[in-house]
Amino acid sequence: DATCLPGTRQDVLKKIHGWVDDPSAEERVFYVTGMAGCGKSTIASTIFEQWKPLGSCAIYHYRRDEPSQHHRLVTALARQLANTGEAWLQEAIFESIRRNSDIEQKRLEDQFKMLLVNPLTGARGKPSTVLIVIDALDECHDTKYAEKFIELIHRHVSLLPTAVKFLVTSRPSDNLFRAFQSLAVARENLDSQQESLVTTDVKLLLEHKLTEIGKAHDLPRGWYDSNCVDVLARLSQGLFQWVSTAMIYCNEGSPKARLKTLLKSPSDFDGLDALYQQVLSTAFAATAKFRGVHALLLRTLGTLLAAPHSVSLDTLAYIYAEDKEIVANLTSLLAVPSSPVEPIRLMHASIGDFLTDLERCSETRWFVDLPYHHHSLALDCLRLMDRDLKYNICGLSDLTQSNYEIQHLVQKHVSQGLRYCARSWSHHLSAMGRGYGDAPPSTADVHVKFENFSQKQALQWLETMSLVGETQEAITMAKQAMRWVQVETFQPYLPRLWNDITRFVTEHFTAIAFGALHIYASALPTCPVETELWKRYNDDAMIRIFPGPRQQVWSPLLWTRSLQDWVSSVVLSPDGKTLASVSNDHIIRLWDAETGVLIGEPLTGHYDLVTCAVFSPDGKTLASGSRDGTVRLWNAETGSLIGEPLTGHPLWVLSVAFSPDSKSLASGCEDRTIRLWNAETGGLIAGPLRGHYSWVRYVIFSPDGKTLASGSDDATIRLWNAETGALMAEPLIGHSDRLSSVVFSPDGKTIVSGSNDKTIRLWNAETGAPIGEPLTGHDDQVTSVVISSDGKTLASGSYDYSVRLWNAETGALIGEPLTGHSFWVQCVVFSPDDKTLASASTDYTIRLWNVETGAPIGNPLTGHDQDVISLAFSLDGKTLASGSHDKTIRLWNVEMGALNTGPLLEYDSSTQCVAFSPDGKTLASGSYDGTIQLWNAETGALIVEPLRGHSGWARHVVFSPDGKTLASGSDDYTIRLWNAETGALMTEPLTGHSDQVSSVVFSPDGKTLASGSHDQTIRLWNAETGALIGEPLTGHSFWVKSVIFSPDGEILASGSHDNTTRLWNTKTGAPIGGLATGFDSEVTTVVFSPDGKALILEDVRSCDLNRAWSIEAVRGDTLSTAPSHKTGFPSSISVSYALSNEWVTYNDTQMAWLHLSTNEAEYGWRQTVRPFICGDKLAILDGGRLLWIVPTGKAPHRQSTL
Known part of the structure; x- marks a missing residue:
């Protein structure tokens, strides 16, 4: 940006230099104001350039046409200080960034503290000045952001060394003037400078520019009339922006002709407006013969002024498919960079004001x-x-x-x-x-x-x-x-x-x-x-x-945040944008109610538990009460403490409430008294007010502010004159246990109370008489009641973990209870528009509910009601069968993710295992009662009567490769072979195991059956006769949970609870190679890769398929880990989670992020996850939820390719 011509603006530059140089200056901010075009930005740039070599310095220019950058003020300043500042400052900023890697996403106050305050505290004792320049702060499109920045300077300036100073420029702004009122500020109003000084500087600048133009165009010295400088100075009306624009205009064409045109400008127009009219007239005249070009020129101006984000030459060319040279005619008004990707900027914000104001821009040809x-x-x-x-x-x-x-x-x-x-x-x-x-x-x-x-x-x-x-x-x-x-x-x-x-x-x-x-x-x-x-x-x-517990509509829950201690109270600001939470760690926190983002630093000051908090009706103040006996007032926007704590209560403060005009504050105490305070001064108005016989839990003002109601552990409500503190009526008696909540209806005619007696009662606020019968429904103490602003809906929270909505006129329950909290609901509150309900619980969470959709909508899809414990694919991979503790079996269409058939049947016993026949037409299931069922997989019909014979759980069922035989293993220590068509028993039970049979499997040729047992052995059987083949295979030291043949039938693999896997020669029964170890817990599943070259093992504790072993490598020695890229099979499938993100990881690839609740993440979601493989696809089972995942190694594609 341009700097002042030497010899100009000496007066103001001298003042600013003197202020920067003075270490004892009380003012830490120098505020320069002036109308558009008077040279504020040039002065700011000059000061910056002059001080940059002398110390640490940073500058930020606000541009109206770059609104997307307007919230990056602090990060931009910190980046400059880190790049150009002294070594100590660079290191301090870098260290702050290292500790806060997400700093760019944090709120302004957090950025200000982390990137400026904390690093700049190191300037104490340093000889050099740190100067921070913010130019055109009024151009920030977010006025609240700009005001907040000034407020942060005010809040933290006492923490910063005197060497740190801020120079701010802006056009006159009431908002900024008010924001600066509380600060000690040095000021300079450029509009009030002596006209003679400004005119002298303007003439010096004009002479300099005209001389430069003459040199650029090879014009002789004195090419302009000496009187023209005086005329141009008068036309400029003291605006340096006018001079800059006029001289660019002259330089772009014939200097003499254009200077002559300028000198003929009417003097009755505003200086800048007349100049802009002239420049635009020339630009559009050049396109007069080309209607399309004329329209494009106007559209270009319109785009630059309407754009919410910066626009480059490339962007204009993209939108209009025209040559980028279109802006060449507008370079007097636009700063056009040489790079096509850099943003185009207006030379001055006043250009946009002119072009969009029909009264000022009287020529409609270029009106935007x-x-x-x-x-x-x-x-x-x-x-x-x-x-x-x-x-x-x-x-x-x-x-x-x-x-x-x-x-x-x-x-x-x-x-x-x-x-x-x-x-x-x-x-x-x-x-x-x-x-x-x-x-x-x-x-x-x-x-x-x-x-x-x-x-x-x-x-x-x-x-x-x-x-x-x-x-x-x-x-x-x-x-x-x-x-x-x-x-x-x-x-x-x-x-x-x-x-x-x-x-x-x-x-x-x-x-x-x-x-x-x-x-x-x-x-x-x-x-x-x-x-x-x-x-x-x-x-x-x-x-x-897959459907099951699949969500039908959006949950009423908007967001959940976890804290480290109980949340005892939440309250929304009157505008609904901020939520304050009170927790047992003595801290109050402010949250963005829409997104759940924490606002600023936690509010600390109370030295014991904070019991209550409330916003004032005007939203400016937050009041809090504590077990430390004090009431504190906080600035609701900044979080800063207002004044001294309000003292007087000798015991715990249990409740606080503002009067409707925000001028009075009431507090209820454990000492059975109430006090009235002046909320502006902190002085005591009345009290202590006595009458209750136990703790005062609730105080609340009537809507007109004339009455104060109090609720107590003595089970009564009392009404007080809010001005004098006098008791107004007899106590309201009816509850049989202590009161937990008291509220007025919006019209002030009704009082609503909640109690530990599990009921809610309505009272006439004038007479104290009860209205109707008590509202019943909660199964435990009612902790909180609140009424909507239209008076039509009541909400209540309870120790029964639920929130309930009631019709305030009839007392009828609205919809079903809102459930989700896992412990007591302590507090509920409506947002001002009644669309959102907030609840706080001792499960450490805050939850927001959509009031309109809080009741169930439609019927949820049916699915398993309890954990799914068994799963099987049909061999063509198109159908998936699942068995569950809910005593049902369900068949699912894999491609559609839909329920094909089921539930097939509900038994008195849960399904333990399922298996498809090779042709996919029959499904076998084994149950806890020892029976086996054969189902038609297409219709879900039972094919034959249940197969009976086992006296213990049917743990495992499997079909022979030809589909004619079904083998089952049981807790009765036996294996049985069944005719898969008729259900008839084919042989005597296969006996020999001395404990439950946990796994059975046929060899690929169907001639041999292998079984694994809790007796720590594996046995091989003749699948036709049932005869035992050879001796039991021994070696495991704990239960054998899984056995499987390799695809060629030559190797048998077994997994055990002894944390090992073993390989066996199926012909000799001899062990092969060494032992697969390295697991943290038992191996429950063993799977060969389709090519037989790799073995996949599942460690049950971590629920990971977290080992892939090379079979070729183990034929002679120990099993060695096989990288998955050699086998074409996943080396690992795992689920990992943290409280902020939960990923399903496949082959070390983050395949899917699952949005878990805090409780799911904290209480063992990972332990419910099990992976299953079919061909080149993977299914992940999470309780009753089934995920179908495309393997990695393929480019992501649409679901239709599954």
């Missing part, structure tokens, strides 16, 4: 009608995305790679123009309109393209947003689209679809932000099946989840 241009750009974005968005646009195949690791591919496949369209379409849709000028593109055209985009490309758009690192922005855009379709004329499915997309991205944010393909591999497979999103995009799912 923003609603019209938004409409046009919305159409362009949808058209171009329709053309260029693709499924797996970067051709990725490795799901383990994060988006960060494949940015070289993103740069190649996602152009700047496509990025712009993907990030901007919703903004243009929301802002489009008919405007002032000609009719815009047909609304119908936009609607058609948007519907097509929604139905076919929404996930491709989300994929692109993930790739370019804008997953968070995608949530904002989806919400924006949802709001837009709600006010437009669309079919009802579209609002539902965009609501689904919003929930989809929010719920699976971690996986989607990690890698774009996890949209299809991790997020989409778990999408509720009755949503519009699933109905229209389920074919894109790379993983298929």
